[in-house]
Amino acid sequence: MSKVFVRRAEYNYAMLRQAMFEIMDLTAGSLIQKNSRVVIKPNLLAPAVPEKAVVTHPMVVKAAVEYVLDKGASPVVSDSSAAASFGRILKDSGIRDAFEGLKVEFREFKTSVAVDVGKPFNEIDIAADAMNADFLINLPKLKTHAQMLLTLGVKNLFGCIVGLKKPEWHFRTGVDREMFATLLVKIYQAVRPSVTVIDGILAMQGQGPGKGGEPRHIGVLMGSCDAVAADIAVCKMLGVAPDGLLTNRIAMGQGPASEEIEIVGELPEVRDFKFPDIVPLVFGPQKFHGFMRRHLVQRPICDASLCKLCGECWKYCPALAIAHDSRKVRFDYEKCIRCYCCLEVCPHGALSARETVTGKITRRLLKI
Numbered sequence: 001m002s003k004v005f006v007r008r009a010e011y012n013y014a015m016l017r018q019a020m021f022e023i024m025d026l027t028a029g030s031l032i033q034k035n036s037r038v039v040i041k042p043n044l045l046a047p048a049v050p051e052k053a054v055v056t057h058p059m060v061v062k063a064a065v066e067y068v069l070d071k072g073a074s075p076v077v078s079d080s081s082a083a084a085s086f087g088r089i090l091k092d093s094g095i096r097d098a099f100e101g102l103k104v105e106f107r108e109f110k111t112s113v114a115v116d117v118g119k120p121f122n123e124i125d126i127a128a129d130a131m132n133a134d135f136l137i138n139l140p141k142l143k144t145h146a147q148m149l150l151t152l153g154v155k156n157l158f159g160c161i162v163g164l165k166k167p168e169w170h171f172r173t174g175v176d177r178e179m180f181a182t183l184l185v186k187i188y189q190a191v192r193p194s195v196t197v198i199d200g201i202l203a204m205q206g207q208g209p210g211k212g213g214e215p216r217h218i219g220v221l222m223g224s225c226d227a228v229a230a231d232i233a234v235c236k237m238l239g240v241a242p243d244g245l246l247t248n249r250i251a252m253g254q255g256p257a258s259e260e261i262e263i264v265g266e267l268p269e270v271r272d273f274k275f276p277d278i279v280p281l282v283f284g285p286q287k288f289h290g291f292m293r294r295h296l297v298q299r300p301i302c303d304a305s306l307c308k309l310c311g312e313c314w315k316y317c318p319a320l321a322i323a324h325d326s327r328k329v330r331f332d333y334e335k336c337i338r339c340y341c342c343l344e345v346c347p348h349g350a351l352s353a354r355e356t357v358t359g360k361i362t363r364r365l366l367k368i
């Protein structure tokens, strides 16, 4: 049975460092060898100050780096974001400043290797640095996700898909959430992080995972050698059935992941966490699916008062479904595959996902 270690923590560095060191010692930290190359993979989704809860907090990353240095190994902090340059994310998130004086390398995932993950995807190009690391520490942020409900340990590894290959995969898996979750589980199984430590100190609720979400204090760090077990522990904490998170359901369906986990430490009960409105992307009789997708499923919408016409959303959209004029952005809901990547990359929190009134009524009538 997989163990998940839970420690109360705050962004007080002495306290947090102790909690991180304890979790690492209790999981696989002792396996780090002198001079081994340790890749640390935080969630560096977009440029954002730590108080917005968009990225893994710099102190959490720093504590992991110090643990690796303590073992005499070489830490490399890596991720790949399609939302902005790696340098800008490190600067705006405060990560670069937090590491002054520490011997750490920052290296964006840039090159990929083809990894055979079996059916239905066969080969997936995954960051070479992640695949070749001696030891990989996965440091996700606990956040809501408009498409997948939550982004935690398994989902964080989607960052090992380099740059614009990410929207390509969104496009290939389309509106099929199960297919996208299967892809995420395959990536997780290929990368196999040695340890996952979830930053649930200042989490994100509401319309995450970008700036449209709302920071929510919980005050925990949760670590495990098994990212699925860590994700299940988060579900238990938030009152979500473990298989309510699709990546858990798919991983559990494939074994050996199991809902039975051992929690070591005090898991808080959080029962008023705000989730995004996740409604089925397709529902009802098969012959109506096309129509429903186009007209009834929740869709990205823009708050024009917040939009700065910066162009991030239309540059990133994998379906080329966003147009603009000099006053506002416009969505082509026929083309939109409901991946909600635009919500992730919008630097001004102008986008959210909303179900239409017609969609709500139809779903009630169909009792879905």
Ligand code: SF4
Pocket: 302, 306, 307, 308, 309, 310, 311, 312, 313, 314, 329, 345, 346, 347, 348, 349, 350, 351
């Ligand atoms: S919606 Fe957001 S990302 Fe798109 S143009 Fe407006 S501010 Fe930029």
Ligand code: SF4
Pocket: 300, 316, 317, 318, 319, 320, 321, 322, 331, 335, 336, 337, 338, 339, 340, 341, 342, 343
């Ligand atoms: S408009 Fe947004 S949700 Fe629709 S396909 Fe483009 S990025 Fe995805």
